[in-house]
Amino acid sequence: MGRRTRWAAACAVAGLLALAAPPTGTAFAASSPRIDLRLLVVDDGGPAVAAIANELDLAGTPYTRVDLGSASRPVLNAAFLATTTSSGQAEARYQAVVLPNNAPAGLSADELTALAAYEQTYGVRQVDAYTYAQPAVGLNWAANPGYIGPLDGTTGTVTAAGLSGPFTYLRGSVPFEDNDPAVTESYGYLATPLATQAAGASFTPLVTAPIPGSSAQGVLAGQYDHDGRSELVLTFAYNQYQQQFRLLARGIVDWATQGVHLGYDRDYFEVHVDDVFLPDDRWSSTAKCTPGDAASACQGTPAPSEIRMTPADVTYAQQWSQQRKFTLDLLFNGGGSDDAVAANGSDPLTTSLLAAKSSFRWVNHTYDHPFLGCVQDIATVPWSCGKDTAGNTQWVSESTIRTAVQKNQQWAAAHGLPVDNTELVTGEHSGLKTLPQQPVDNPNLATSLAASGVRWTGSDHSREADQRAVGSSTLTVPRYPMNVYYNAGTTADEVDEYNWLYTSTAQGGSGICTANPATTSCMPAPLDESTGYADYIVPLEVRIDLGHVLADSPLPHYIHQSNLAEDRIAYPVLDGILDRYSALIADNAPLLNLRESAIGAELKQRAAWQAALAAGKVTAYRVGGTVTVQAPSGTAAQVTMPNGTVQQQLLGTSAVGTGYAGELSGWVSPGLLQSSVSLKLSGAATPASGSAPSAGSAPSAGTGSSASSQPYVPNSLLAPVRLTLSGAAKLLGSH
Structure with a gap:
């Protein structure tokens, strides 16, 4: 390209940039205030506000927290x-306000009035995280008809307005947990809207529940419009762990932000099946141990026994996956196949799995499942790290690690398995630090993974909840262990081991739960061997795993090939999760089923985004129907926007994210020759900017700011309540 041509191109680009620049000046600023994309969360230390803050944290949505208990707040x-920008434009610092209730005890009357005026002026919405029914929020007192008390086991119903509005991703029912019938787990105030509202005011129920002893429906959540303001009124107590909140969490944030905010909330479910091609050691009900497992202390010397899938199990897994439209990730050890062929001349399991290979995803689990951390000394139980004569820890060598990884990669290539060689899960997550015996990674691990092209390696979420680096080229992908044991192929084995772990020594158990009450809970009695799995273990595991799914967590869950064999005990749990999700969540929010590398990349992006937010390096605001987001170079921004939103490029527009839960969400980055992201909302989706209060009057801020007016919160809401046997029975009965 000649010099003249280059100059012409540069001038053309400059012209295009000028045309693409947003309007500036006093007239523009006066007509459209700047609304910063950040929430104000006023925190009284209660579980309701903490739950909403947790949702914002999980979704990657920025907020400023004001602690009402702090003298320096x-x-x-x-x-x-609010403030005014250097160009004279009015700037609202917060796009939504979250209060503990409509008139928190810790705020003065002047502060409540200032908040009300701010919301009215800028069209900012307010969430009353948990308030009692009262005329100040557009409701009758909870009497005649009304109800005040526990809501455990109640099923709420999303109204037509809720389904067409912020809760469009729900089927319609909102079941309240009743994990332990002996404990009050929730509490609320059910009442009807005022028949006659104040002039210009209205109340729209969004979620309701039957009022006991009445044919009327009481409000659990509703929109109260008054004085040019909108409040989301929530009349029930909750915490971040409860299913009823997790179902409504996304909608609460979308309502508050009018569907325009940073961050997003999606639902994920992935299942890793470890040890495919290998057998797994079987639990011994007589010796209360797993013969062959170095970490297992046996009572006696039982004969080892193994569990391995059969071709019939492969057929069942393939058919199940097709019927459920759900892909299992098979984490394979090629050495198990080679050993079977060497011993028998052929291996029907290998033949059947290779024939069905396109029905599954495949992940490297090392060739023969060696322990890749320190050299284990199994002379004691539990094992310890071997030492040399100088007392130094002995480590598995780099060559051993590389062979275990690369030989399995080669086995996959030789057998036509569609694998991604950047993905790995080592046997027992070995090589990574394993407390208490091995407090650091094997120093040979990082270089071995880098040499093998591994960028993502699985870790155990129960040991390490967050993604971290292993050397300079590999990141972990934490995985949730499921309480479907690797050494159980039958329900009898599963229940026997469960009873051993979760009953006291007086009841024939190990007493582990008695010795560690902070981490586990003893059952009042052993489970029945024939019914305990279906009646208790399955519903408990479904509830735990569905909690992960509804908490915006992309992390995979893991089981073992033994759980797909014999009694195929994994399927009742998997079916329970999928069935429960389908019953609660609409088709517009399908479960996302990602492979390990995609999960790792998502976690990496989230970490970069959260770091940028924490460092105050993200600027985001809306002016009229245009949203501007600026993040550090190379950091993609996480956004949720209404349908019809497009990203403005230097030339033309492009799509924003993908459709999910009735809106658009995803990662966005500046386009060519742009330093920031510019998103254009459709006219119908552009929030109103509010209107200034009339002279000489102030909008109503509500009443009842004394401490005695605060709604009741059961002590049980301060922590999760474990599902009991009786709670499981009620849960199963409700289906």
């Missing part, structure tokens, strides 16, 4: 809430 006045 800022005063919520006009100067704190």
Whole structure:
């Protein structure tokens, strides 16, 4: 390209940039205020506000927390809430406000008035995280008809307005947990909207429940519009762990932000099946151990026994996957196949799995499942790290690690398995630190993984909950262990081991749960061997895993090939999760089923985004129907936007994310020659900017700011309540 041509191109680009630049100046600023994409969360230390803050954290949505219990907290006045930019444009610092209730005890009357004026002026919405039914929020007192008390076991119903509005991703029912009938797990105030509202005011129920002893429906969640403001009124107590909140969490944030915010909330479910081609050691019900497992202390010397899938199990897995439209990840050890062929001349399991290979995803689990950390000394139980004569820890060598990884890669290539060689899960997550015996990674691990092209390696979420680096080229992908044991192929074995772990020594158990009450809970009695799995273990595991799914977690869950064999005990749990999800969540929010590398990349992006938010390096705001987001170079922004939103490029527009839960969400980055992201909302989806209060009057801020007016919160909401046997029975009966 000649010099003249280059100059012409540069001038053309400059012209295009000028045309693409947003309008500036006093007239523009006066007509459209800047609304910063950040929430104000006023925290009274209660579980309801903590739950909403947790949802914002999980979704990657920025907020400013004001602690009402802090003597040094800022005063919520006009100067704190809004300012003016250097160009003279009015700037609202918060796009939504979350309060503990409509009139928190820790806020002064002046602060409540300032908040009300701010919300009215800028069209900012307010969430009353948990308030009692009262005329100040557009509801009758909870009497005649009304109800005040526990809501455990109640089933809420999303109204037509809720389904067409913020809760469009729900089927319609919102079941309240009743994990332990002996414990009050929730509490609420059911009442009807005022028949006659104040002038210009209205109340729209969004979620309701039957009022006991009445044919009327009481409000659990509703929109109260008054004085040019909108409040989301929630009349029930909850915490971040409860299913009823997790079902509504996404909608609460979308309502508050009017569907325009940073971050997103999606539902994921992946299942890794470890040890494919290998057998797994079987639990001994007589010796209360797993013969062949170095970590297992046996009572006696039982004969080893193994569990291995059969071709019939492969057929069942393939058919199940097709019927459920759900892909299992098979984590394979090629050495198990080679050993079977060497011993028998052929291996029907290998033949059947290779024939069905396109029905599954495949992940390297090392060739023969060696332990890749320190050299184990199994002379004691549990094992310890071997030492040399100088007392130094002995480590599995780099060559051993590389052979275990690369030989399995080669086996996959030789047998036509469609694998991604950047993915790995080592046997027992070995090589990574394993407390208490091995407090650091094997120093040979990182270089071995890098040499083998591994970028993502599985870790155990129960040991390490967060993604971390292993050397300079590999990141972990934490995995949730499921309480479907690797050494159980039958329900009898599973229940026997479960009873051993979760009953006291007086009841024939190990007493582990008695010795560690902070981490486990003893059952009051052993489970029945014939019914305990279906009646208790399955519903408990379904509830735990569905909690992960509804908490915006892309992390995979893992089981073992033994669980697909014999009694095929994994399927009742998997079916329970999928069936429960389908019954609660609409088709517009399908479960996302990602492979390990995609999960790892998602976690990496989230970490970069969260770091940028924490460092204050993200600027995001809306002016009219245009949203601007600026993040550090190379950091993609996480956004949720209404349908019809497009990203403005230098030339033309492009799509924003993908459709999910009735809106658009995804990662966005600046286009060519752009330093920031510019998103254009459709006219119908552009939130109103509010209107200034009339002279000489102030909008109503509600009443009842004394401590006695605060709604009741059961102590049980301060922590999760474990599912009991009786709670499981009620749960199963409700289906």
